[in-house]
Amino acid sequence: MKFETALIHAGQEADRSTGSVNIPVYQTSTYKQDGIGRDRGWEYSRTGNPTRKALEDCIAALEGAKYGLAFASGLAAEATACLSLLKKGDHVVSGDDVYGGTYRLFEKVFRKWGLEVTYADSKDPAAFRKAVRRNTRLIWAETPTNPLLNITDIAALAEIAKKAGALLAVDNTFATPCFQRPIELGADIVVHSSTKYLGGHSDVIGGLVAVADKGVYEEVKFHQNAAGGVPGPWDSWLTLRGIKTLAVRMQAHEANAFAIAEFLSAHPAVSKVFYPGLKTHPGHSLADRQMSGFGGMVSFELKGGRGAAEVFFKKLRIFMLAESLGGVESLACYPSTMTHASIPEKDRLKRGITGGLVRLSAGIESADDLINDLERALKR
Ligand SMILES: *Cc1c(COP(=O)(O)O)cnc(C)c1O
Numbered sequence: 001m002k003f004e005t006a007l008i009h010a011g012q013e014a015d016r017s018t019g020s021v022n023i024p025v026y027q028t029s030t031y032k033q034d035g036i037g038r039d040r041g042w043e044y045s046r047t048g049n050p051t052r053k054a055l056e057d058c059i060a061a062l063e064g065a066k067y068g069l070a071f072a073s074g075l076a077a078e079a080t081a082c083l084s085l086l087k088k089g090d091h092v093v094s095g096d097d098v099y100g101g102t103y104r105l106f107e108k109v110f111r112k113w114g115l116e117v118t119y120a121d122s123k124d125p126a127a128f129r130k131a132v133r134r135n136t137r138l139i140w141a142e143t144p145t146n147p148l149l150n151i152t153d154i155a156a157l158a159e160i161a162k163k164a165g166a167l168l169a170v171d172n173t174f175a176t177p178c179f180q181r182p183i184e185l186g187a188d189i190v191v192h193s194s195t196k197y198l199g200g201h202s203d204v205i206g207g208l209v210a211v212a213d214k215g216v217y218e219e220v221k222f223h224q225n226a227a228g229g230v231p232g233p234w235d236s237w238l239t240l241r242g243i244k245t246l247a248v249r250m251q252a253h254e255a256n257a258f259a260i261a262e263f264l265s266a267h268p269a270v271s272k273v274f275y276p277g278l279k280t281h282p283g284h285s286l287a288d289r290q291m292s293g294f295g296g297m298v299s300f301e302l303k304g305g306r307g308a309a310e311v312f313f314k315k316l317r318i319f320m321l322a323e324s325l326g327g328v329e330s331l332a333c334y335p336s337t338m339t340h341a342s343i344p345e346k347d348r349l350k351r352g353i354t355g356g357l358v359r360l361s362a363g364i365e366s367a368d369d370l371i372n373d374l375e376r377a378l379k380r
Helices: 003-009 050-062 074-085 099-114 125-131 156-162 213-225 233-243 246-265 284-291 305-315 344-349 367-378
Strands: 067-071 089-095 117-118 136-142 167-171 187-195 207-212 269-272 298-303 331-333 357-361
Touching: 003 050, 003 246, 050 067, 050 207, 050 233, 067 074, 067 213, 074 089, 074 099, 074 136, 074 167, 074 213, 089 099, 089 125, 099 117, 117 125, 125 156, 136 156, 136 207, 136 213, 156 167, 207 213, 246 269, 246 298, 246 367, 305 357, 305 367
Parallel strands: 089 117, 089 136, 136 167, 167 187
Antiparallel strands: 067 207, 187 207, 269 298, 298 357, 331 357
8 A cells, every 4th residue: 555545544444333434433431341251352442442543553554664552642652652661770862852842751750760861963873873881772863853853864773773782763753654764764663743743733632653563562552551641532533534634735844844944045034944955954965865755844043043033923924833833734933942941051052942043834825925924024
């Protein structure tokens, strides 16, 4: 099945009892059993639910993986599917430009349980290799990164992880399986905040995981049931509905992002533009090799820092100032006080998250309207 077909059909056969072409919302917590020890394959909805199962089978197919699992949020997926696999004294090497909530999970939750985390330059596989220790059990990468759109070489990290006897987990939220399939490049676990592009309509929080290996899957599946951070059937259904149009949406997001990146690059009020599709982007050639599209996120730096940013956000009319990304509507975000506020200021600045940095999630509106909106907001 090709990707565009899998979006609509993987895990989603017509309902067996009615022929319903969409998987029903199985809004139930439990299932009648026909006798002691004779269930019909379903026992309790934390353990399994048919609507959630359709979503889990779908993400596995999209990522070219054998196994899929759904969680109540992207962070629940990270905590349950990846970090719960580790134990006290284990070491993680993470890219240094990761989602603020991921950093917070490492530093404020798991570090006090005895997990050790080292951050390596997301752009430099050699830095990851150097950071590996005898007790390294997990390598964590997010690519393209948030918010600077740096590109990490997944195949190179897969080799490093294999040599170290560690698992490689990749946060594929920004690229989606439409543009990047980490398992095919050697990753063991792919994690998504399906709140973003997969759901695609800013109406549901969720997390998805795809796993290559059966042993790892069984462990994650055990934790999913034991810790219980699962999505309800209605949220699973909404996510499935969003996924059906992922391919057409990603093309539209990308086209708009390209147009915006080119417009911003030529604008005198802008000092830097971060978009992997631009030839001037340091990760461009790697992105071109590793991804089949550059995505819909564009970040840029305003000359004039925070003051200029405040004026800019006030003047926007179509772009909404909001957290999150990946929905059909265009959003603008101010990473230093919003998504990345949990990173100490000194570390933030070191990573390039400055007072003038703005992150845009290009929606699928008319590119002309979006560019006019930016032009008006940038006018002095
Ligand atoms: C939003 C996001 C997350 C966290 O997902 P939630 O669904 O908000 O819990 C993780 N990684 C990336 C890259 C994100 O953008």
